[in-house]
Amino acid sequence: MAFTHLHLHTEYSLLDGANRIHELPGRLKELGMNACAITDHGSMYGVLAFYRTMKEEGIHPLIGCEVYVAQRSHKDKDGTLDREPHHLILLAENNEGYENLVKLVSAGHVDGFYYRPRIDKALLAQYAQGLIALSACLSGEVPRLILAGERQQAVEVALEHRRIFGENNYFLEIQGNGLEDQALVNAELIKISHETGIPLVATNDCHYLLREDAFAHEVLLCMQTGKTINSPDRMKMGTDTLYVRSPQEMEELFANVPEALANTERIAARCQVEIKTGEISLPHFETEPDETAEEMLSRLCAEGLEKRLLQRETGIARQAYLERLDYELSVINSMGYTD
Ligand SMILES: [Zn+2]
Ligand SMILES: [Zn+2]
Structure with missing residues (x-):
């Protein structure tokens, strides 16, 4: 007859388990x-x-x-x-x-x-x-x-x-x-x-x-x-x-x-568990049905940028900021980090 150990402490039962x-x-x-x-x-x-x-x-x-x-x-x-x-x-x-x-x-x-x-x-x-x-x-x-x-x-x-x-x-x-x-x-x-x-x-x-x-x-x-x-x-x-x-x-x-x-x-x-390793597991953010996560992030960033630009009085390079935001968002989206 065969037997399997179903109750076993490893070294990760800290200062109690001694099984390496x-x-x-x-x-x-x-x-x-x-x-x-x-x-x-x-x-x-x-x-x-x-x-x-x-x-x-x-x-x-x-x-x-x-x-x-x-x-x-x-x-x-x-x-x-x-x-x-x-x-x-x-x-x-x-x-x-x-x-x-x-x-x-x-x-x-x-x-x-x-x-x-x-x-x-x-x-x-x-x-x-x-x-x-x-x-x-x-x-x-x-x-x-x-x-x-x-x-x-x-x-x-x-x-x-x-x-x-x-x-x-x-x-x-x-x-x-x-x-x-x-x-x-x-x-x-x-x-x-x-x-x-x-x-x-x-x-x-x-x-x-x-x-x-x-x-x-x-x-x-x-x-x-x-x-x-x-x-x-x-x-x-x-x-x-x-x-x-x-x-x-x-x-x-x-x-x-x-x-x-x-x-x-x-x-x-x-007991059959498959743990996927070597794969990046990123969170999923729930958005409203009429807006994708990418659209939502772009909208929030555009709103935030407007607010900050308004706080500044004089002739800042508005166009440069907008271009830079577009660039950053394109990197975030293309890498799949939006959520
Ligand atoms: Zn016990
Ligand atoms: Zn035990």
Whole structure:
């Protein structure tokens, strides 16, 4: 059976991800995988480098993000109520989904930033088209509710996510990191999947390439949080298994839920995003139907020039200004920069 990593942090999960993009393809091929996702924390800075590198190496790239979902509105920024947004994995199924993901992540930075770039469920509902969502790690909303003993609430939130993203576009994510809490969450998620029909998917929340990189990753986390490796209260992952695991290891971990492994392949096949590179992408300006953008720009410039010429009293070379304006506009229009 094959397996695809759908939850993976690169070096662009700043001071948390230790996967160098250029080192990924070689390792993935060694392990017999031909597809992989990028899901950095709250950002898409690495997407283009990832996309290009994977394409060059013949590996199918899945474009995604592990977003932060505010517990209330993403515009609420209260010191106690809004500090712990939930994690959620979003993967673009097609170009519409990719564009929606870009909008969501941008909104998170522009309007929702509070310690982290955050979005909220209203935004998710608005931009859900073309996206596949996974319930994320132990910091996801559903896992958190399970750990809090709020099982019924967990089921309701899972159903809410399925309503937002649509049938077959929302998956309950089980991970094999060996953590006690995770085992508990996995067991409940499997039950909730049976009860609700929401499909399962297995991931490994990869933060580094090899198992032996776990210590370096702990040091990286210390740098992020301003601690040293000897600080007793430093943030710890509590596991050394967040590396790019082989399909065989994933199969062994989840032999009891083969559909969770098979779904990684189904999702990988579904996600087909084409990012056009090497092309200049300019904005389009909406004008009134009776005027083209070129005409509008010419009109506004002519009006502006008249105003400025009127402010000057004496015999300036009016004709020279008009000729120069014509010349500048012809350059702007011929280059396609009018909008
Ligand atoms: Zn997470
Ligand atoms: Zn993660």
